[in-house]
């Protein structure tokens with residue numbers, strides 16, 4: 001085993017998995033090279049988490065401006081300068097990418113602009129952006145190649161210029177008058193929320209019986225009703241058969257209940273999921289185990305090939321930035337001789353809707369499926385002062401508690417700041433907290449966090465603010 005200072009580590013991909021892995025490896029003394037074919041920050045910073053939230057923030061401000069009338073504040077919105085929305089979004093993205101570039105320098109990580117593929121188990125062939133090629137040999141290699149939008153085999157999608165993926169939908173030239181979203185997963189639902197706030201007529205078509213398959217069903221149903229009440233048309237158990245050209249936009253043929261119905265839309269967002277971006281790596285040539293491009297790893301993020309690790313979206317499992325980063329730290333630590341293990345139990349899922357939706361741990365459906373004895377605690381945000389101030393008390397919090405040991409199995413929040421509130425719940429699950437631990441912590445007043453405690457109290461049938 002080499003001393004850390006002599007261990008040459010390669011990281012393929014500069015997304016939230018790769019750049020975090022690179023920093024962690026450098027902190028532990030590794031000599032780190034990060035190879036990125038496109039832009040540092042990966043999907044997340046350039047065409048994912050950050051740009052979507054910037055657009056959603058603008059959309060929310062627009063809604064809030066209207067809703068402030070309830071407080072006697074009458075704001076007249078003259079117009080939405082879409083070019084400026086785009087410019088602000090791009091500026092935020094550029095600032096964050098610049099921040100990552102700075103972090104690479106500060107940690108003495110060599111960044112190579114180019115595409116990497118395996119020449120052998122320890123050597124990468126790098127085709128650099130300047131056209132030159134170089135073979136580089138390393139002691140450890142961490143693959144963080146990420147993912148790209150999947151294109152479904154729906155006739156007409158590829159040919160129609162009005163069909164875009166999430167990247168296209170983040171940089172429309174103008175706000176579309178109508179948008180049909182194929183896929184009711186997180187990306188589809190977030191962009192549906194944003195554009196409907198900008199006045200776009202939005203229709204969501206989902207093949208499964210429910211939206212957001214990984215989220216708690218009861219709260220998802222609540223969210224659906226709220227979205228519908230705001231004018232988003234949602235169809236589940238509905239399959240897009242084909243897309244045809246139209247004089248304006250596209251005609252989308254959707255099968256619902258055995259009948260095919262046409263829907264006209266100016267733009268069509270195809271958001272049916274993402275696929276791993278591992279083709280260029282040449283995994284099979286060096287025997288790195290994968291399932292159709294999805295790299296197989298153990299809980300130390302090790303592949304079957306010694307000294308080669310893989311993390312993040314390129315595993316094709318949980319495609320979330322914070323998961324990629326957490327796995328990145330584990331891979332880097334193991335590459336530098338530590339003994340770290342990835343545990344996904346505390347991983348929160350967040351959806352930036354109105355109100356926000358977040359969950360961690362087991363859903364009620366999952367607890368049932370696993371045959372675990374559980375009790376539920378629910379608290380409506382209508383009974384929480386801060387929520388009432390912020391959004392009229394829309395939403396609720398739901399705890400799933402193990403009956404035998406009273407441990408927190410899962411928490412699901414639909415409400416203002418849900419994506420921030422879920423942090424406490426992730427900590428609770430990580431520490432194997434019981435419902436009594438949540439109850440024992442005094443939660444500040446007036447906050448939405450009080451409702452987290454109240455939902456825990458409700459699981460014990462002792463909530464204070466509901467009858």
Ligand code: FAD
Nearest residue numbers: 013015017037042043044048049116146312313319320321
């Ligand atoms: P990526 O971010 O995809 O980075 C991989 C990098 O590797 C890319 O930069 C790519 O160019 C590079 N690369 C690939 N192959 C090679 C090669 N052979 N050589 C050199 N470089 C290579 N997640 C959240 O947690 N929260 C959100 O709110 C959220 N919102 C999202 C919204 C949208 C619209 C999208 C599309 C995604 C969103 N995600 C969100 C998912 C999140 O962006 C990804 O889970 C995350 O970026 C994965 O990180 P990664 O490092 O594994 O891969």
